[in-house]
Amino acid sequence: MNHPTTLHALNGRPSFGHRPWLAWLGGGTAVAIAYVLMPYGRAAAALYVLATFGAAALIAMALLRHTPPQCRSAWALIAVALGLAGTGHLIWYVLDLRGLDPFPAAPDFFYLAVYPLFMIALWRLGGPARKDDGALGDALIVGISAAVLAWALLIQPYLYDPELSSMQLLVSAGHPVFDLMLLPLVLRLVFRHSTRIDGQLFLLLGVLAYLAADLFYAHGNSTGWYQAGGVTDAGWLVAYSLFAAAAWHPSTSIDRDERSRSPELSRRRLYTLGSAAVLVPAIILFTAGVDHDTVRIAAGASILIFLLVLHRMGGLIRETQRQARALQALSRTDPLTGAANRRHLEAILADELARMRRLETPLSIAFLDLDHxxxxxxxxxxxxxxxxxxxxxxxxxxxxxxxxxxxxxxxEEFVVVLPHTDLDQAVTVVERLRHRIPDNQTGSAGLACAEATETPDQLLARADQALYRAKNQGRDRACIATMDDRVPAEA
Structure with a gap:
């Protein structure tokens, strides 16, 4: 069910006065463009730091409004993470503008501290793990494929750089490694929830913009083309504005369970998983005989992906079986009371009559009706x-x-089938049933003991005739069917 505020936000003509999330999104985009166009210096640095802290403050303010976003603890973690990023930016610009370039330095540790907070927040926003959900498994398939590609392009160059110390290696490889850990959590969020043009989509785009800026920075830093004040830095600003817009969008306050998808595989999701599964063998194909380490990594990843695909297929089979059992139960059950329905009664009665003839044991039934x-x-x-x-x-x-x-x-009519029960025993059972009717209500009953030559319809008809006789005699009683109540079978 859609939240009324969400529908109003998505369908009407938006205005900045009533749509603050539009202001944050538009303002953040304008700041990112201004930062790229400004000459690199103190003014650009101040704008960048203030924009980062401003996004953190806007997310914190969103938690205090009348309709805060769902899972407030996750959004609080995102606000703290942006605060840490802003602190890292402030220290980095101070050092860079003074011509200092220590590595690693304090800003690197502030930046790395952002990732654990993001990971916890994304996990909480995705909701608790559910058995056979499939979202996390599918996300891991794509994430492992991306990890192989990132290894070949981003991580491996640092490992073979003899000029890097152990600490420098950890910090340099830390960003792409953490990004690869974030990616499955982002994909889990995508696979589990819908991605309409609302706060959910803004959050996902923000995380993807953050990852893209990280990857461009890692590649540019390793190859030497990265320069401060360029488009790569603006990517983080765009991510911050998307986070703020997501926190303030009315749809973010909708219960996440209302947006959860079923675990079935959509066509787009299937294409994504197929592309991911093909990516790793393609990397093996193009690097075989040239880069043995990458081949080993890709081969190991192929095995993991294959196991995850098997697990995913097993989950889909279990879900299909569960749905089949649920459908079978619905086809046999009265939806109001949970008792067997008429179709299931006919099947049960035919089976019990056949068993009665085979084993020569008694079979009784009773028609019961609530009086008035x-x-x-x-x-x-x-x-x-x-x-x-x-x-x-x-x-x-x-x-x-x-x-x-x-x-x-x-x-209000019910039928009770009593296998291995003669007429005297059936009378005792039915009297117990009639005295268990709630609210001081009474009931009438008609009983019949099956004959070897009777059909299910004839047995039901005899019990029904006995029930009518109980009603005609004043109700609140049980009558026993006789052979005179028998209805001739149709020719």
Whole structure:
């Protein structure tokens, strides 16, 4: 069910006064463009730092509004993460503008501290893990494929750089490694929830913009083309503005369970998984005989992807089986009371008659009807009448054996099938049932013991005739069917 505020936000003509998220998105984009166009210096540095802290403050303010975003703890972590990023930017610009270039330096540790907070926030926003959900497994398939590509392009060059110390290696490789850990969490969020043009999509685009800026920075830093004040830095600013817009968008306050998808594979999701599965063998193909380390990494990743695909297929099979069992149960069950329905009763009765003839054991059935049920409905309302029917079934089940069948025949009429039960025993059972009707209501019953030559319809007809006789005699009683009640079989 859509939140009314969300529909208003998505369908009407937006205005900045009533749509603050538009202001944050437009303002952040304008700041990113201004930063790229400005000459690199103190003014550009101040703009960048203030924009980062401003995004953190806007997200924190969103948590205090009348309709805060769902999972406030996750958004609080994102606000803290942007605060750490802003602190890192401030220190880095101070050092860079003074001509100092220590590596690693304090800003690197502030930047690396952002990732664990992002990971926890994304996991919480994705919701708790559910068995056979499939979203995390699918995300890992894509993430492992991306990890192989990132290894070949970004991580491996640092490992073979003899000029890097151990600490420098850890910090340099830390950014792409953390990015690869974030990617499955982002994809889990994409696969589990819908991506309409709302706060959910802004958040996803923000994380992807952040990852893209990180990857461009890592590649540019390793190859020497990165320069401060360029488009790469602007990518982080765009990400910050998307985070702020997401926190303020009305749709972010919608319960995430209302946006959850079913675990089925959509066509777009299937294409994504197929492309990811093909990527790793392609890397092996192009690097075989040239880069043995990459081949080993890619081969290991192929094995992991294959195992994840098997796990995913197993999950889909289990989900299909669960749905089949649920559908079968629905086809046999009365939706109001949970008792067997008329179709299932006919199948059960045919089986029990066949077993009775084969084993030569008695079989009895009883037609039961709630007395004056229409009057009860008129007095207390149909909802109370439905409640009475449910309570009757719950009470009667406590008096019956697991081998007995209780079915709703229609309206307030029920049929009880009692295998291995003669007529005297059936009378005892039915009297117990009649005295268990809630709300001091009474019931009438007609009983019949099956004959070897009877069909299910004939047996039901005899019990039904006995029920009518009980009603005609004043209700609140049970009558036993005789052979005179037998209806001739149709020719």
């Amino acid at each position: 049920f229409k009057q009860y409905n008129d007095t207390y309302g149909h909802s109370q009448g439905d409640r009475l029917l449910r309570d009757v079934v719950a009470a009667w089940r406590q008096e019956l054996r697991p081998s007995d069948t209780l079915a709703r025949y229609g309206g």
